[in-house]
Amino acid sequence: MSELPKSPVTLGELAKLLMSLDDLLITCMRCGFCQSVCPVYGATFREADVTRGKIALLDDLAHELTLDAKNVDDRLNRCLLCGSCETNCPSGVKIMDIFLKARAIVTGYRGLGAIKKLVFRFVLPRPRLFNFMIGISGVFQTPFLRRASEKVGTSRAPILTPFLGNRHIPSLPSQTFSSSHGKIDELGPNGRVALFPGCVPDKIFNKMSEACLKILRHHQVGVFMPPDLVCCGIPALASGDIKGFDQLVVQNLASLIKGKFNYLVTPCATCASNIKENWYRFIDHFNPGERAQIQDLHTKTMDITAFLVRVLKVDFKPASGGTQTVTYHDSCHLKKGLGIGAEPRMILKSLLGYNYREMPDADRCCGNGGSFNLYHYGLSKDIGQVKRDNIVSVSPKVVATGCPACVLQLMDLLSQNRDEIEVRHVVELYADSL
Amino acid sequence: MPISSNLIAEFKNLLGPENVLTEETDRLSYAYDAAVLKQVTPGLVVMPDNEERLGRTVKLAYDNSLPITVRGSGTNLSGAVIPDSSDTVVILTNKLNKILEINLEDLYAVVEPGVLTAKFANAVAAKGLFYPPDPGSQAVSTLAGNVALNAGGLRGLKYGVTKDYLMGVEFFDHNGELVKTGSRTVKCVTGYNLGGMMVSSEGTLGIFSKLIFKLVPPPKASQAMMAVYDTVEGASETVAAIIAAHILPCTLEFLDQKCIRVVEANSKIGLPTEAAAILLIEVDGSHQAGVDEDAAKVKELCAKCGSKNIQVARDAEEKNKIWEARRNALPSLARAKPTTVLEDATVPRSKIPAMVSELNRIASKYKLEMGTFGHAGDGNLHPTILTDRRNEEEFKRVEDAVDEIFDVALSLQGTLSGEHGIGIAKAKWMVKETNKATIEFSKRLRTALDPKYLFNAGKKII
Numbered sequence: 001m002s003e004l005p006k007s008p009v010t011l012g013e014l015a016k017l018l019m020s021l022d023d024l025l026i027t028c029m030r031c032g033f034c035q036s037v038c039p040v041y042g043a044t045f046r047e048a049d050v051t052r053g054k055i056a057l058l059d060d061l062a063h064e065l066t067l068d069a070k071n072v073d074d075r076l077n078r079c080l081l082c083g084s085c086e087t088n089c090p091s092g093v094k095i096m097d098i099f100l101k102a103r104a105i106v107t108g109y110r111g112l113g114a115i116k117k118l119v120f121r122f123v124l125p126r127p128r129l130f131n132f133m134i135g136i137s138g139v140f141q142t143p144f145l146r147r148a149s150e151k152v153g154t155s156r157a158p159i160l161t162p163f164l165g166n167r168h169i170p171s172l173p174s175q176t177f178s179s180s181h182g183k184i185d186e187l188g189p190n191g192r193v194a195l196f197p198g199c200v201p202d203k204i205f206n207k208m209s210e211a212c213l214k215i216l217r218h219h220q221v222g223v224f225m226p227p228d229l230v231c232c233g234i235p236a237l238a239s240g241d242i243k244g245f246d247q248l249v250v251q252n253l254a255s256l257i258k259g260k261f262n263y264l265v266t267p268c269a270t271c272a273s274n275i276k277e278n279w280y281r282f283i284d285h286f287n288p289g290e291r292a293q294i295q296d297l298h299t300k301t302m303d304i305t306a307f308l309v310r311v312l313k314v315d316f317k318p319a320s321g322g323t324q325t326v327t328y329h330d331s332c333h334l335k336k337g338l339g340i341g342a343e344p345r346m347i348l349k350s351l352l353g354y355n356y357r358e359m360p361d362a363d364r365c366c367g368n369g370g371s372f373n374l375y376h377y378g379l380s381k382d383i384g385q386v387k388r389d390n391i392v393s394v395s396p397k398v399v400a401t402g403c404p405a406c407v408l409q410l411m412d413l414l415s416q417n418r419d420e421i422e423v424r425h426v427v428e429l430y431a432d433s434l
Numbered sequence: 435m436p437i438s439s440n441l442i443a444e445f446k447n448l449l450g451p452e453n454v455l456t457e458e459t460d461r462l463s464y465a466y467d468a469a470v471l472k473q474v475t476p477g478l479v480v481m482p483d484n485e486e487r488l489g490r491t492v493k494l495a496y497d498n499s500l501p502i503t504v505r506g507s508g509t510n511l512s513g514a515v516i517p518d519s520s521d522t523v524v525i526l527t528n529k530l531n532k533i534l535e536i537n538l539e540d541l542y543a544v545v546e547p548g549v550l551t552a553k554f555a556n557a558v559a560a561k562g563l564f565y566p567p568d569p570g571s572q573a574v575s576t577l578a579g580n581v582a583l584n585a586g587g588l589r590g591l592k593y594g595v596t597k598d599y600l601m602g603v604e605f606f607d608h609n610g611e612l613v614k615t616g617s618r619t620v621k622c623v624t625g626y627n628l629g630g631m632m633v634s635s636e637g638t639l640g641i642f643s644k645l646i647f648k649l650v651p652p653p654k655a656s657q658a659m660m661a662v663y664d665t666v667e668g669a670s671e672t673v674a675a676i677i678a679a680h681i682l683p684c685t686l687e688f689l690d691q692k693c694i695r696v697v698e699a700n701s702k703i704g705l706p707t708e709a710a711a712i713l714l715i716e717v718d719g720s721h722q723a724g725v726d727e728d729a730a731k732v733k734e735l736c737a738k739c740g741s742k743n744i745q746v747a748r749d750a751e752e753k754n755k756i757w758e759a760r761r762n763a764l765p766s767l768a769r770a771k772p773t774t775v776l777e778d779a780t781v782p783r784s785k786i787p788a789m790v791s792e793l794n795r796i797a798s799k800y801k802l803e804m805g806t807f808g809h810a811g812d813g814n815l816h817p818t819i820l821t822d823r824r825n826e827e828e829f830k831r832v833e834d835a836v837d838e839i840f841d842v843a844l845s846l847q848g849t850l851s852g853e854h855g856i857g858i859a860k861a862k863w864m865v866k867e868t869n870k871a872t873i874e875f876s877k878r879l880r881t882a883l884d885p886k887y888l889f890n891a892g893k894k895i896i
Contacts, residue, residue: 026772026824030468032509036552036573045481045528046455047463047508060462065473071459090765091774 007108011067014109018062021101025062027093028055034085039365040078043382048075051085051095058102073106078376080369080383081238082332097281100237107240120236120244124199125251127228131179134203138172145171151422154415165377168415170204170408177202177209184213184225185259190312192222194261196252196275198268199231200404201425208267208404211431212304216265218434219312224259234274235371237282246285253286253293263311264297265304267427269403270370273337276301303334305402305426309343316350326354326429327396329387329410330363331403344402344426351433357394364390368409381413388413391421398422400429437477437521441498445480445523448490453529455479464505464524468571469513469859470775470823476503476517476524483529485546485643492641493610495523501888504637506548506576510583511776512857514636518892525641527578534644536561541649542601542618547578547642551585554647564652566593569853570764578642584634586853588760591811592682592718593650595853597633602646605632605639608884618646631879636855637890639883653684653718657729658753659746661736662709666690668740669711670786673810675735676715677783681728686811687714687760690790693767693805693818694759700766703758706743711790713741713810714760716753763807764818771803771820775832779843780852783813792842793817800835802828814852840866861896 008014034051035041041050048057054076060066079099086095112120123130145155154168177197184195193216201208216223230251236244256264266272280298283291308314326348334340341363349356367373367383391399391414399410399421410423446454455461456478465473477500482488495502501522505515517524527548534544538561545554551572558565568587569575575585581603586595602616615628632639663669669688676683689697689712698705706712713736717728729746736744747753768774781789790806793815797804808815817839821832840850840863850860850867865873876895881887 022824023772026822027769029470029768029774030466031571032468032507032574033571035507036550045526046460048460053463056466057459057462066458066462068457068459071457075459091768092765 008105009109011064011069014069014105015062015064017105017108018058018102021058021098022062024094024098025055025059027091028052029091030056031090033088033090037084037088039080039082039084039367039383040379042386043379049078054079055093055095055098058098069106069109073110076103076106078379080332080365080367080372082365082369083336084332084365087336096277100278100281103238103240104242105240108242112239112241116239116241120239120241121247124231124236124244125247127178127230131176131203134172134176135174135179138174141172149415149418149420151420152411152415153422154411167377168412170411172204173206175206177206178225178227178229180206181225183227184223186217186223188217188220188222190219190221191262192224192260193307194256194259194264195223195225196229196232196264196266196268196271197225198266198271198404200408201267205404205407205425208425208428211425211427212265212267214431214434215304215308215427219308219314221312224261226255226258228255232271232274234270234278237274237278238371242282242285245282249279249294250286250290253290256297257293262300263307264301265307266301267304267402267404267425269303269331269333269337270405272301272303273333277337303338303340303343303402305343305347306338306340309346316346318349319352319354322351322353322355324354324398325357325394325396326351326398326400327357327359327391327394328362328426329359329366329391329399329401329406331401331406332363332365334402335363340402344400347426347430348400351429354398354429357396359390359394361390366406366409366413368405370405373409380409384409384413388417388419392417392419396421398424398429400424400426402426437500437523442478444494445478445491448494449480449482449487453481453483455481464508465517467508467510467513467515469511469516469857470773471513471516471858474517474522475520476522477520479524479526481526481529485530488525488530488641488643489606489610489612491525492606492608495525496608496610496886496888499886499888501891502641503890504578504582504641506579507550507571507574509571509575510579510855510857511778512583512851512855512859514583514855514857514890514893516858518890527576527642530643533557536563536649537618538563540618543647543649545577545645545647547645548576551575551577551580558649559652562652563649565599565647565649567596567599577645577647581633581642581645582636583855584853586809586812586814588685588687588809590809590814591686592684597630599648600629600633600645601648603629603632603642604644606641606643608640608886608889612643613640616646634855636857636894638880638894639889654720655722655725656684656716656718657725657746658714658716658756659729659733659736659744660756660759661713661715661741662706662743663711663713663741664709665740666711666790667787669713669810670790672713672736672739672741673783673786675739676732677811679731679735681717681732683715683732683811684718685714685716686809688712688786688806688808688810688815689714689759689763690806692803693763693807696770696805697759697762697766700769701758701762703755703762705759712759714756760807763805767805767818767820771822773821773823775819775821775836776854777817777819777836777839778808778814778852778854779817779839779848779850780812780814781843781846781848783811785846785848786810786813786815788846789815789842789848793839796835796838796842799838800831802831802835809852812852813848856894858892861892861894864895
């Protein structure tokens with residue numbers, strides 16, 4: 001790893017570091033078109049919540065028109081990083097670049113909280129410890145959980161309200177995907193992929209990872225999964241913890257270098273976009289060997305549905321006569337981040353017994369935003385309610401999506417609204433059909 | 435002078451604390467709009483969430499002599515919602531965003547001020563009717579903002595602009611009293627035409643609370659085409675010839691060579707980069723046969739005026755492709771340089787060749803990059819200067835060039851602004867286009883309606 005930029009100590013230094021973003025900030029022509037797509041602004045109508053407002057505040061902080069770094073940081077974090085604004089920006093402002101770099105600079109100045117430091121720099125880099133903690137929680141969760149919705153598969157944890165709020169959550173599996181499989185090292189006639197489950201499909205929705213494995217084996221694709229993969233680093237990056245992010249990237253690179261593979265696939269939209277785009281975005285933090293690996297992963301990383309359609313060229317023929325309605329929610333990291341929307345729909349439309357119906361505004365953010373949901377739960381729910389209404393409007397039996405974080409959010413929303421609708425990852429439905 | 439804590443408490447009491455923004459970070463977010471002008475941070479920002487509280491907000495602010503700037507989405511290009519001073523209270527209309535009625539029998543709609551233009555147009559279209567004004571910012575602009583600046587758009591030539599659809603207005607005066615004017619009927623001669631006065635008043639006369647808009651049946655057929663020209667004169671003569679033939683295209687758009695090249699470089703859609711200009715033309719109507727006939731005549735006129743290359747859209751996809759060039763004009767120009775200065779000086783349409791040649795002369799005189807596109811049918815061009823506002827020396831040349839553009843537009847019997855508004859940016863020029871008596875008359879009108887001069891004081895007439 002190369003030397004990280006020093007954390008700014010004074011406001012002057014902070015401003016100076018933010019000025020390094022000036023060439024990016026100035027490209028915003030303040031047209032305000034981001035208002036039409038920003039889910040947070042749509043819920044609050046506050047200019048500081050929309051991209052134009054945030055860019056203006058960063059510009060003000062960089063030019064020392066305000067000295068209130070704490071509040072600017074606070075407004076900056078009221079963002080789902082969904083990328084809707086960047087996709088729709090007439091001036092092509094590199095918004096994700098600005099936000100991720102600005103969060104890192106401002107967090108460098110304000111410091112990372114103790115809990116975040118513990119999680120990002122101690123727990124996430126230690127896969128065995130993390131798996132152990134999940135295992136223990138899995139064993140002891142039963143007395144705390146009360147069933148919320150049989151259909152959605154959620155529970156409430158009244159005794160944990162101080163930590164979880166009134167969230168409706170899935171229960172944890174007794175064993176994570178990675179601990180039940182250890183290392184996977186298989187060959188197949190149709191090439192070989194590295195399977196990167198991602199934390200949520202590994203530790204909470206292990207059935208998503210099992211579905212991936214089943215699908216890859218079905219299509220006779222060799223699978224490589226090192227036993228010591230860690231978090232892809234997005235939670236640390238989103239919190240501005242560049243040090244934690246870099247550490248996780250380096251660990252993953254060290255694990256992945258031990259195997260040969262043509263593609264890296266994952267059922268997690270967020271991991272896919274993070275490995276493909278953000279590792280690459282910060283490539284200059286790393287040493288030459290690591291850079292070569294990141295460059296390689298920038299082209300090799302794929303969402304699993306895109307891999308099935310684009311690489312394996314599986315012939316997903318539209319099925320007809322199905323009676324159970326299935327609809328699809330576009331995860332932001334898939335649709336806006338990676339431009340993947342047609343592939344999961346092709347798969348869903350091919351499933352026997354199902355009838356695909358498109359919901360209105362399918363690519364409107366569900367409001368989860370990873371840690372956004374932890375820190376701004378009320379806002380996250382308000383944004384999600386619009387999504388919930390759109391889902392319910394097509395009366396599906398199942399809502400499918402390509403992102404485990406979206407699954408968590410949709411489960412909570414539907415369960416809280418007492419909607420009898422299942423939430424599944426596209427790969428689960430496809431694996432069921434094999 | 436900072437706004438007193440007692441007064442802030444009164445606003446919180448009236449509107450709820452969540453609708454009163456006092457922190458510097460939040461106020462800074464209302465220091466600008468889409469114009470490239472100096473920021474001014476307001477003293478307070480409030481978001482009334484119903485009509486009654488809007489009226490009481492106006493009264494409370496006025497009684498306490500606070501300068502008032504009403505803001506919708508803050509997308510105007512003339513600085514019309516940049517606060518006048520650090521004591522200004524910014525009143526946001528975004529929470530007053532209900533469509534109250536769409537009347538299918540009498541063809542009108544009643545809306546609150548903060549309804550978004552595109553949302554309204556879509557809701558109207560879903561009921562089988564048509565609200566034609568389509569300003570460039572329609573996805574985010576509010577209808578009250580459209581009225582306050584008399585927003586135009588691409589359909590101006592045939593369908594007119596915002597003012598042509600305003601049937602009635604309700605607004606709060608400086609005492610917070612509700613004033614009603616106009617009606618739901620096609621004809622109405624009751625009282626003064628205050629709605630006409632409120633159109634393009636830029637927040638200087640009163641605060642809108644309700645708007646009544648006329649709706650029309652949508653066209654049932656349309657035909658789009660692109661005509662390529664070796665000379666700007668050819669394009670301009672075509673515009674005159676089409677009008678002389680008594681055909682009113684619903685859109686008649688112009689892109690100059692610089693624009694064509696920037697769009698092509700940015701989006702590779704196969705535009706003719708050697709052309710001096712292109713026209714994008716769409717005719718519409720209620721019968722396909724009539725539309726086809728008009729389209730054929732327009733095509734003939736294009737050829738007669740020197741266009742050697744005319745592409746007529748054969749289907750929806752080709753039509754979409756033709757309009758892609760126009761949709762990409764501003765985004766492509768905006769990507770070329772950090773700062774985009776977008777003007778809208780407008781001339782009688784017969785003066786377009788003269789205006790375009792003057793614009794080219796000005797660009798080369800001040801050594802600036804300028805692309806021009808716009809609504810050729812109504813003489814409303816958008817000379818767009820590509821620059822970097824951090825380069826002070828260059829930006830001074832930009833300001834001088836803009837001043838000269840105004841001079842030229844006025845000398846061609848045109849106007850300072852076709853649709854962007856006067857705001858702060860052009861207020862000092864008003865006397866040049868009109869005369870001293872007009873300014874004095876306007877000031878007397880203003881003083882009568884706003885005796886303390888608190889409504890957006892630095893805008894429009896200074």
